[in-house]
Amino acid sequence: MLVELLLFLAILALARIYFGEKTPDFPPGPSAKAVLNSLLFLAYGRPIQEIAFHASKLDGPLVGLQLGPLKVVFVNGYETVKEVLAREDCSFRPDNIILKMRSFNKKLGIIFADGNIWRTHRRFAIRHLRDFGFGKSSTERMIRDEAEALVESMKKRAGCPEGSALHDLLPISVINVLWAMMSGQRHDHEDAQFKQLLENITAYTRQGDPLRMILPWLRFIPVINRPIKEAMKSAEILQDYIKGVAEQHEATYEEGVTRDFIDVYISAMRKGEDPSFDMEQLIVVCMDLFLGGTDTTSNALSFALLYLAVFPRVQDKLRAEMERISPGGEPPLTDVPNCHYYQAFVQELLRHVSMVPILPPHTVINDITLRSGHHIPKDTMFIVNLYSVSMDKSHWLDPENFRPERFLDENGVYERDPCSIPFGQGPRQCLGEPLSKDTMFIILTSLLHRFKFSVPATGPLPTLEPKQGLVLSPKEYKLYVEEI
Numbered sequence: 001m002l003v004e005l006l007l008f009l010a011i012l013a014l015a016r017i018y019f020g021e022k023t024p025d026f027p028p029g030p031s032a033k034a035v036l037n038s039l040l041f042l043a044y045g046r047p048i049q050e051i052a053f054h055a056s057k058l059d060g061p062l063v064g065l066q067l068g069p070l071k072v073v074f075v076n077g078y079e080t081v082k083e084v085l086a087r088e089d090c091s092f093r094p095d096n097i098i099l100k101m102r103s104f105n106k107k108l109g110i111i112f113a114d115g116n117i118w119r120t121h122r123r124f125a126i127r128h129l130r131d132f133g134f135g136k137s138s139t140e141r142m143i144r145d146e147a148e149a150l151v152e153s154m155k156k157r158a159g160c161p162e163g164s165a166l167h168d169l170l171p172i173s174v175i176n177v178l179w180a181m182m183s184g185q186r187h188d189h190e191d192a193q194f195k196q197l198l199e200n201i202t203a204y205t206r207q208g209d210p211l212r213m214i215l216p217w218l219r220f221i222p223v224i225n226r227p228i229k230e231a232m233k234s235a236e237i238l239q240d241y242i243k244g245v246a247e248q249h250e251a252t253y254e255e256g257v258t259r260d261f262i263d264v265y266i267s268a269m270r271k272g273e274d275p276s277f278d279m280e281q282l283i284v285v286c287m288d289l290f291l292g293g294t295d296t297t298s299n300a301l302s303f304a305l306l307y308l309a310v311f312p313r314v315q316d317k318l319r320a321e322m323e324r325i326s327p328g329g330e331p332p333l334t335d336v337p338n339c340h341y342y343q344a345f346v347q348e349l350l351r352h353v354s355m356v357p358i359l360p361p362h363t364v365i366n367d368i369t370l371r372s373g374h375h376i377p378k379d380t381m382f383i384v385n386l387y388s389v390s391m392d393k394s395h396w397l398d399p400e401n402f403r404p405e406r407f408l409d410e411n412g413v414y415e416r417d418p419c420s421i422p423f424g425q426g427p428r429q430c431l432g433e434p435l436s437k438d439t440m441f442i443i444l445t446s447l448l449h450r451f452k453f454s455v456p457a458t459g460p461l462p463t464l465e466p467k468q469g470l471v472l473s474p475k476e477y478k479l480y481v482e483e484i
């Protein structure tokens with residue numbers, strides 16, 4: 001925490017040193033009151049998204065920092081976030097060494113790439129993952145098989161009066177579906193080596209920190225650079241694993257036979273029509289899908305189980321709805337539109353948790369003027385705060401309360417809310433949203449059908465306060481699992 005505090009002060013001090021070089025109409029920096037508030041929040045260990053959100057309440061939705069040539073704008077509140085995310089010219093990524101360190105020091109992959117390489121590979125991934133199952137009935141079967149394996153593992157943890165840890169069971173179920181489409185491989189739920197690899201991914205996503213991205217030279221300063229070093233070590237382990245799988249595919253590749261996504265990619269690479277298709281890019285695309293697709297959905301499921309136990313009334317309502325829609329069985333994916341309470345539950349869960357509170361940084365490729373009249377010069381880094389959208393009191397009235405009913409109309413019908421954007425919006429919107437939603441539905445309904453989750457009668461009460469990172473995760477908890 002002391003390190004974060006010093007880092008924050010260093011950034012503010014630098015902003016002051018460069019005060020004289022302000023661009024006209026650039027969003028103003030934090031006022032003295034906001035700085036004081038932020039220091040207090042930091043001293044209490046509050047994360048950056050909360051600090052930026054509270055600063056925006058005092059200073060407005062756009063808070064700017066100018067550190068010489070580097071310009072950073074914190075974007076808060078739905079209207080402003082929506083405006084920035086919708087713009088094609090704001091969908092670029094900063095040319096930041098911290099972001100490139102995991103990808104051969106180049107702007108590769110999908111998440112942190114931009115321009116043509118990003119557009120082509122994003123389209124390629126969406127199209128070919130669809131061919132290998134995204135949104136198809138074959139995926140439903142695959143997810144159901146994973147859910148069955150998960151049920152079997154969970155049975156072994158049921159009935160323990162002091163509660164059982166469940167978090168480690170979820171990532172394998174989630175990644176197995178995506179990884180089967182990508183590489184044709186599936187891992188056993190008890191595979192210790194693969195579990196270790198997934199723990200590495202969690203270590204990577206936990207180290208996300210915009211402060212260190214703003215000042216990349218901090219990577220040379222001992223202690224402060226520890227999270228960056230740890231993240232890079234985790235990225236290397238994942239990179240080596242994927243490299244091995246990709247090389248194995250290359251060695252066994254047969255022209256005209258496409259076993260999975262990696263084979264289609266190798267085929268495109270060999271045709272040589274687009275020089276951006278190469279081995280390094282394949283590895284980083286796979287890393288991005290792996291990283292984007294593992295912790296997000298599995299942490300959402302882990303939070304879901306925790307919330308079900310902490311809010312038993314919600315759990316009963318979900319089970320009652322399932323029983324009504326699909327008596328004695330588990331509803332198929334085609335029934336999702338009829339499961340109004342379920343949809344409201346998931347939407348409220350993702351809002352209340354704010355799974356990805358701060359988006360990976362966006363940047364703008366030309367000078368622009370936002371609707372607020374603020375002038376944003378080319379290459380300004382946007383730190384987009386989705387937490388500020390989820391917690392906007394003027395829209396949600398009681399954002400701190402967990403209340404799925406806020407997404408239901410007076411007839412109990414699920415209603416979409418434009419302010420609910422857990423998967424982002426615009427050109428960078430999450431490409432895994434359909435897979436994530438299908439996985440969550442099948443796994444949650446399977447578990448609700450077989451088990452009841454509650455807070456153990458003895459031991460500490462689990463907290464809803466998350467662990468921080470690029471993707472939030474629940475703090476370790478134990479639940480009492482009862483077979484139905």
Ligand code: HEM
Nearest residue numbers: 111292293296297300355359422423424428430431432436
């Ligand atoms: C609960 C589950 C998930 C949540 C909350 C989530 C959230 C997000 C958000 C907010 C973004 C937008 C980033 C931005 O604007 O910069 C994003 C992008 C992305 N997500 Fe997800 N995601 C989830 C699941 C998945 C899954 C299952 C996959 C893999 C198939 C995936 C792959 C990606 C990729 C590759 C991007 C980058 C898109 C781009 O830059 O064009 N995500 N995700």
